[in-house]
Amino acid sequence: MIPAAFEYARAGSVQEAAELLNRFGEDGKVLAGGHSLIPLMRLRLAQPSALVDINPVGELNYIVAEDGHLRVGALVRHVDIHTSDKVRKNLPILAEVAEEVGDNQVRNLGTIGGVMAHADSAGDYPTLALILDAEIVTNKRRFAAKDFFQDLFTTPLEPDEIVCEVVFPVANGPHKYVKFRRRLFDWAIVAAAAQQLNGGWRVGLTNVGPTPVRCNAVEKALSEGASPEQAAEQASEGLTPSGDIRATPDYKRHLARVLTRRAIEASS
Amino acid sequence: MKHKVSLTINGKGREDEVEARLLLVHYLRDVAGLTGTHIGCDTSQCGACTILLDGKAVKSCTLFAVQGDGHDVKTIEGMAASDGTLHPIQQAFWDEHGLQCGYCTPGFIMAAAYLLDRNPDPSDEEIRKGLEGNLCRCTGYVNIVKAVQSAAQTMGRDQARPQPAATGE
Numbered sequence: 001m002i003p004a005a006f007e008y009a010r011a012g013s014v015q016e017a018a019e020l021l022n023r024f025g026e027d028g029k030v031l032a033g034g035h036s037l038i039p040l041m042r043l044r045l046a047q048p049s050a051l052v053d054i055n056p057v058g059e060l061n062y063i064v065a066e067d068g069h070l071r072v073g074a075l076v077r078h079v080d081i082h083t084s085d086k087v088r089k090n091l092p093i094l095a096e097v098a099e100e101v102g103d104n105q106v107r108n109l110g111t112i113g114g115v116m117a118h119a120d121s122a123g124d125y126p127t128l129a130l131i132l133d134a135e136i137v138t139n140k141r142r143f144a145a146k147d148f149f150q151d152l153f154t155t156p157l158e159p160d161e162i163v164c165e166v167v168f169p170v171a172n173g174p175h176k177y178v179k180f181r182r183r184l185f186d187w188a189i190v191a192a193a194a195q196q197l198n199g200g201w202r203v204g205l206t207n208v209g210p211t212p213v214r215c216n217a218v219e220k221a222l223s224e225g226a227s228p229e230q231a232a233e234q235a236s237e238g239l240t241p242s243g244d245i246r247a248t249p250d251y252k253r254h255l256a257r258v259l260t261r262r263a264i265e266a267s268s
Numbered sequence: 269m270k271h272k273v274s275l276t277i278n279g280k281g282r283e284d285e286v287e288a289r290l291l292l293v294h295y296l297r298d299v300a301g302l303t304g305t306h307i308g309c310d311t312s313q314c315g316a317c318t319i320l321l322d323g324k325a326v327k328s329c330t331l332f333a334v335q336g337d338g339h340d341v342k343t344i345e346g347m348a349a350s351d352g353t354l355h356p357i358q359q360a361f362w363d364e365h366g367l368q369c370g371y372c373t374p375g376f377i378m379a380a381a382y383l384l385d386r387n388p389d390p391s392d393e394e395i396r397k398g399l400e401g402n403l404c405r406c407t408g409y410v411n412i413v414k415a416v417q418s419a420a421q422t423m424g425r426d427q428a429r430p431q432p433a434a435t436g437e
């Protein structure tokens with residue numbers, strides 16, 4: 001289908017993007033990789049009155065590793081996260097997850113900032129951001145990931161606020177992201193992430209609720225010496241996922257336990 | 269309001285005034301008259317509309333024509349040589365029967381071109397992974413994988429064959 005008409009402007013810098021968003025008002029939106037926004041516009045589920053294209057903003061396209069952190073600019077595409085030596089060395093789980101987002105064509109355009117701002121419950125990076133205590137930095141403030149993903153498609157971003165970068169801690173110990181889906185390019189039905197950091201485990205789940213979920217009970221059980229199998233039994237505790245065409249709530253809870261065990265056991 | 273786009277399509281420069289909401293795929297088909305790029309879905313999933321943008325495979329239905337401004341586009345029409353000789357990937361799809369109705373084929377060929385550009389000697393599994401963004405409702409994929417395998421061999425051979433000037437003959 002053909003999207004509804006909108007005004008279009010290209011920004012060359014973060015400041016210019018913010019000014020344009022200000023001028024366009026509440027119904028203006030940022031256009032990054034377009035791989036969540038344009039499908040919604042084609043179905044007319046989204047009808048922004050104006051788009052501010054940030055693709056030319058070079059200052060949002062960088063990957064820096066320094067002082068124990070990996071900083072990824074909002075406009076870095078999935079393909080560039082996957083192939084980056086800096087990411088592979090400092091946060092290999094992020095490079096591995098990037099290869100599992102959509103397909104080649106999606107990865108060639110979709111951006112990390114777009115995934116964060118869109119806050120889809122099946123988005124893959126938000127789970128990593130949450131369990132690693134990453135920060136989402138905008139042109140106005142910094143958010144801890146746990147304060148950023150508030151509800152389905154809901155973040156504290158204001159209409160003229162732009163995600164500029166995501167700051168992860170360096171974590172190159174044992175890790176695994178296990179994504180369960182029917183076809184290779186599908187979004188996760190459920191996915192589980194496990195990462196060792198500072199001698200402990202970080203464990204989380206994708207698409208078992210409106211926001212990503214950190215499995216505190218599993219982390220605690222592991223720290224007290226439980227086996228992966230015992231610990232993973234706790235993964236579905238308190239979860240109330242909604243059902244969809246691919247999985248019932250019960251099936252998602254089952255997947256939460258099975259995938260959590262697999263993610264811990266397969267961590268390397 | 270209309271916006272100016274100036275881009276290169278299959279090696280030829282072109283300039284038009286377009287509405288911002290015009291998708292690149294509609295621009296290619298309806299404005300530039302290049303109907304080889306197909307539209308198979310409304311959800312950015314099928315890959316029938318795959319083209320190369322600055323050498324990278326992208327879904328031209330998930331990009332506005334205005335975003336093509338200043339970029340280099342290659343479509344299925346740009347694959348064969350000017351004398352009509354098919355590109356080795358096109359020839360391989362023909363030889364290996366890599367299509368039935370053919371609706372998905374332009375997208376598969378462009379996605380395969382991107383795949384082989386980055387990985388000239390892929391395994392069957394790498395081909396399947398590399399083409400994950402393209403759907404075919406007819407073939408069951410087996411002959412598509414064979415076609416890409418066979419194109420890889422032909423292209424590898426063409427590359428390895430010494431050029432007459434280099435052999436001094």
Ligand SMILES: Cc1cc2nc3c(=O)[nH]c(=O)nc-3n(C[C@H](O)[C@H](O)[C@H](O)COP(=O)(O)OP(=O)(O)OC[C@H]3O[C@@H](n4cnc5c(N)ncnc54)[C@H](O)[C@@H]3O)c2cc1C
Binds near residue numbers: 111122161
């Ligand atoms: C077939 C298909 C399969 C997919 N599979 C997956 C998958 O498995 N896992 C996954 O995580 N994703 C998946 N995606 C989504 C993909 O990762 C998108 O690229 C991503 O969700 C959005 O990023 P974008 O850059 O494309 O953002 P856009 O679509 O351009 O924008 C999305 C939203 O975020 C806002 N926005 C974007 N950037 C910023 C910014 N810097 N600051 C403020 N607001 C901003 C926009 O205004 C818009 O509201 C898939 C998409 C498709 C089409």
Ligand code: FES
Binds near residue numbers: 314
């Ligand atoms: S037409 Fe289906 S992905 Fe573009």
Ligand code: FES
Binds near residue numbers: 372
């Ligand atoms: S040959 Fe018919 S869809 Fe692929």
